[in-house]
Amino acid sequence: PGDRDRDGLGVTAEYLHGRLDPFRWDSDGDMLSDGYEVATRLLAADATGIHGLHGDADGDGVSNLMERLHRTQPRLKDSDGDGVDDAVEVAAGSNPIGPGGAPPSPAWLAPVRFTLGDPGLDGKTEAYEMFIDAISGDTRGFTFQNTVYGEVESCILPLVIGACYQVRLRHLGSVASPSGTADPDYEAGIEGVDGTIIALSGSVGMLGRHLSGASVPPGVEPIDTNTAVTVWVQSRVLPDGTVPVMDPALVATIQAWSAGRLSSAGPVPEAELANPGIVVLPAYSSAMGAVLPAKVRVGGIGVAEGATRWLRFSDTAHVSYRLPSMFQFLSPGDAMVQIPGDATIPVDVELRPSDAWPAGTTVTVDFVVKNDDGVILSDSRDVKLIGQIVTAIGDSMTYGLRRLNDGTYETPNWHNPWIAYPSHESWTGYSGTWSDIAFQGSRGYLRRDLTSKVEWAGHPANGHGPDHCGYPGARTTDIIATLADASRTYPLAAVDVGACEMVLIYFIGLNDVVGGRSAGTIYGYWTQGLNNILAKRAGKGRTIIVAVTLPRMSSTYSGYSSAKQDQLKAFNAKVRSHVISAPHACYVVADAELVPHDSNDDGLHFMATGYERVEQIIRQALLTGLQRQP
Numbered sequence: 074p075g076d077r078d079r080d081g082l083g084v085t086a087e088y089l090h091g092r093l094d095p096f097r098w099d100s101d102g103d104m105l106s107d108g109y110e111v112a113t114r115l116l117a118a119d120a121t122g123i124h125g126l127h128g129d130a131d132g133d134g135v136s137n138l139m140e141r142l143h144r145t146q147p148r149l150k151d152s153d154g155d156g157v158d159d160a161v162e163v164a165a166g167s168n169p170i171g172p173g174g175a176p177p178s179p180a181w182l183a184p185v186r187f188t189l190g191d192p193g194l195d196g197k198t199e200a201y202e203m204f205i206d207a208i209s210g211d212t213r214g215f216t217f218q219n220t221v222y223g224e225v226e227s228c229i230l231p232l233v234i235g236a237c238y239q240v241r242l243r244h245l246g247s248v249a250s251p252s253g254t255a256d257p258d259y260e261a262g263i264e265g266v267d268g269t270i271i272a273l274s275g276s277v278g279m280l281g282r283h284l285s286g287a288s289v290p291p292g293v294e295p296i297d298t299n300t301a302v303t304v305w306v307q308s309r310v311l312p313d314g315t316v317p318v319m320d321p322a323l324v325a326t327i328q329a330w331s332a333g334r335l336s337s338a339g340p341v342p343e344a345e346l347a348n349p350g351i352v353v354l355p356a357y358s359s360a361m362g363a364v365l366p367a368k369v370r371v372g373g374i375g376v377a378e379g380a381t382r383w384l385r386f387s388d389t390a391h392v393s394y395r396l397p398s399m400f401q402f403l404s405p406g407d408a409m410v411q412i413p414g415d416a417t418i419p420v421d422v423e424l425r426p427s428d429a430w431p432a433g434t435t436v437t438v439d440f441v442v443k444n445d446d447g448v449i450l451s452d453s454r455d456v457k458l459i460g461q462i463v464t465a466i467g468d469s470m471t472y473g474l475r476r477l478n479d480g481t482y483e484t485p486n487w488h489n490p491w492i493a494y495p496s497h498e499s500w501t502g503y504s505g506t507w508s509d510i511a512f513q514g515s516r517g518y519l520r521r522d523l524t525s526k527v528e529w530a531g532h533p534a535n536g537h538g539p540d541h542c543g544y545p546g547a548r549t550t551d552i553i554a555t556l557a558d559a560s561r562t563y564p565l566a567a568v569d570v571g572a573c574e575m576v577l578i579y580f581i582g583l584n585d586v587v588g589g590r591s592a593g594t595i596y597g598y599w600t601q602g603l604n605n606i607l608a609k610r611a612g613k614g615r616t617i618i619v620a621v622t623l624p625r626m627s628s629t630y631s632g633y634s635s636a637k638q639d640q641l642k643a644f645n646a647k648v649r650s651h652v653i654s655a656p657h658a659c660y661v662v663a664d665a666e667l668v669p670h671d672s673n674d675d676g677l678h679f680m681a682t683g684y685e686r687v688e689q690i691i692r693q694a695l696l697t698g699l700q701r702q703p
Contacts (some may be wrong), residue, residue: 077253078246081108091118096253096291098246104200104220105137106245114148115139119288122300126220132446134160142215142228145169159597166213166231173212180318182231183269183309187217188262189242190225192282197223198256200245201296208303210236222248225260233267242279244295254288257295268310268683270450272379276300277511307450319451323442325382325419326372329454330572332425332614333364333699340370348615349657350435350457352574353392353424354699356524364699366395366402366423369456371440373417373630377400382412384422387437391430395423402427409441420447430460432528435572456542459574463523464531464542464567465516466552466606467580470624471543473514473684475505476675478629484512489551491544492561511681514543516578518688523695530575531567542567548585549598556605568606573612576695578663580621581604582644583677587632592643607655614657617698619691620648621663624683630676642666659701663687663694 076083080098087093093100100107103120110117115137116124123130126138133150140147145159152159152170162169166182176182179685187546191199211233219226232238240263247255260282265271273280279300289295308319328340332354339353353367374380386392386405393402394410402425412420424438436458442451465471475483483505485495497507505512510521522528532543542564544551555564569579581602585595610616622645626633630634645666653660665687671680679687 075292077292078107079244079292080106080246081419082111086111087664091116091285093117104218105141106130109141109306110305113146115607133158134585135163138220139163142217142578143169144214144216161613164516166233168212171212176233180309181234183306183318184229184235184266184558185232185269185304185306186227186229186262186264186266187240188225188227188260189217190219190260191223191258192225192260192284193223195258196256197221198250199223199408200247201259202243202245203305204243205230206239206241206242208239210306218245219573229266230454232304232306234306234308234318235322235655238306239275240302240304241298241577242296242301243298252288254292255291255295256285256294256548257287258284259290259296263304265309266304268312270306270307270310270444270448272307272444273302275303277302307444307694310449310452314452316449316452319442320376321397322375323380323451324453325374325440325442326370327440327453328370329456330365330368330370331699332367332370332461332691333696335365335700336368338700345657346456347437348457349574349612350459350572352461352615352699353426353436353458354461355426355430362670364696366425367458369422369424369438370419371412371422372419373415374442375417379452380416381443382416382420383441383443384410385439385441386410387439388434389429391434392436393425393427395425397421404571424458426460426526430528431461432530432570433459433572437458455698459572461574461576462528462530462570462576463519463576464529464543464564465578465580466531466564466567467544467578467621468547468582468584469543469545469678470583470687471514471516471578471580472541473512473516473543474545474678475680476678477511478673480673480675487547488543488546490561491541491547491555494643515684515688515691518685519692522688522692528573530570531563543580546584547581548588548590549581549595549602552581552602552703553598553605565609568609569613573613574615574617575613576617576619577606577610578619578621578691579606583623583641586623586626586637586641586644587677589637592640592647595644596638596647599648603653604655607653607658610658611655614660616655617695618653618658619663619694619698620651620660621687621691622648622666624665624668624670624679624687627670627674627676629670633676659698661694661698661701665690 078098084095087095093107098106101118101120103126107117127136130147131150137147143153146636150158159169165174190202192607200219205215217228261280285540308316310316329351331352393404395402438456440455501508510517527571582595624639649662670688674680
């Protein structure tokens with residue numbers, strides 16, 4: 074009576090199933106226990122052919138050893154009768170013995186190595202088995218056993234990322250001996266391989282090497298089977314450093330706001346965080362309101378025990394950050410910046426350029442979660458930071474032509490094809506000077522009131538130069554033509570700038586009015602030019618169109634007529650009501666129609682006072698555009 078070899082069969086059962094040896098757990102020596110072979114209809118007294126360790130009794134391509142590992146029936150090709158063979162389900166990572174489909178993709182399966190066996194330091198006498206049972210996130214279970222005595226063997230299993238498993242050990246049996254006693258020395262281990270990150274908890278002391286020196290009599294379990302280790306499969310880091318799949322509990326939501334964007338306007342859509350990205354801007358020194366810094370909100374993670382959150386910057390030279398506990402912006406210094414505090418609580422991180430942000434510069438901000446040992450659990454490339462570029466396209470109002478009411482020019486003038494901009498020396502005969510802000514039109518004041526760190530494209534912001542998009546005498550049709558002319562650098566190069574947010578000041582139409590065109594005709598060409606600009610900006614980042622209405626002509630202007638003034642007003646009304654549908658574009662109006670003329674200007678252009686007032690209107694429109702979606 075009894076089960077002295079602990080194979081699950083009593084003495085009577087051992088006799089009935091082929092006169093098996095009641096003192097040997099494996100009567101035929103194939104390393105499959107008598108109890109297992111009887112339960113699965115294998116011959117426990119035959120270690121050859123289909124009944125042996127590597128036999129395949131059901132011909133499904135899964136050996137008896139693997140059937141035991143996956144707990145399938147060695148005599149059935151489809152153990153759970155679901156119409157899918159065991160071999161197919163095992164390969165797919167689904168449950169071959171019951172309900173439970175495969176993971177969403179193979180990427181959700183991560184390799185974990187289990188090791189177990191007798192280290193053989195005082196004799197190669199013992200064999201063990203390990204039970205791996207899913208607690209959550211998986212429906213599969215595994216039984217890993219030794220196939221030889223006195224050796225530590227290993228097995229790599231594809232476990233589901235995010236799942237938890239309970240692992241227990243059991244002494245399988247000893248090599249046959251007259252005494253039948255067991256010498257329970259064993260070694261066990263669990264580790265992630267090929268980038269798999271796991272966390273162990275529970276009775277982790279049962280792992281490692283255990284040398285007992287004891288002699289345990291037959292019928293007694295020589296090791297504690299009630300202790301267990303919990304394995305949490307957290308993520309898998311690929312060789313390129315990416316983490317395509319991680320436990321959702323370790324994933325924090327990422328929200329971001331471009332500089333100037335109010336929180337109430339909502340964050341940038343998730344799909345746009347990396348393309349086109351969010352805009353970082355330096356502090357605007359403006360009496361009309363400061364531009365809010367860009368902001369990234371890192372959400373809390375569901376399982377924060379032992380986890381820390383980090384931001385990783387691809388470039389530390391161009392960006393600075395500020396946490397809620399900081400009074401000023403700091404350079405990251407190191408590429409990795411830890412987010413302090415409780416990892417379950419969302420944190421806002423403000424971002425600004427450290428200095429100038431050259432055109433085309435981008436910085437990637439990755440969100441990283443580490444464990445106590447500094448091992449990366451999750452790593453995702455979330456947000457791309459881009460800068461802002463300002464350009465102005467239009468006529469002489471764009472660059473600030475000044476002419477007195479007696480016809481005297483205070484700034485140089487030049488003519489179509491507008492590629493020979495007046496040199497620095499050519500200003501000698503004019504009362505204006507090259508570098509004086511009073512002779513730079515609205516753009517000089519805009520640079521002063523915003524910041525010198527924002528790039529300008531198409532012409533210098535703080536002076537005059539050969540690269541210009543403000544053409545004296547230009548009409549709306551000229552803008553269309555120059556945009557289509559690939560032989561000239563500008564204005565095409567001014568709008569064809571990638572990886573940036575562009576503020577485009579669109580100030581054109583006054584010469585059309587002076588030339589006698591109707592409001593409808595001007596608006597048609599104006600719209601065509603704007604659409605051409607937006608088409609060239611497609612896929613290159615957000616564009617804020619600042620459409621400037623035309624200032625009214627003074628009755629003192631030599632070309633003035635009430636009919637032309639009426640057309641100017643009608644055109645402005647169309648500009649105010651214009652709507653754009655281009656993605657990643659925002660349309661705002663800088664309404665300069667009522668800006669008064671100076672007493673000594675020519676009635677069409679302005680002096681310093683008028684241009685500065687136009688700049689104030691443009692700047693307010695720009696700040697409004699920054700706050701809006703998209």
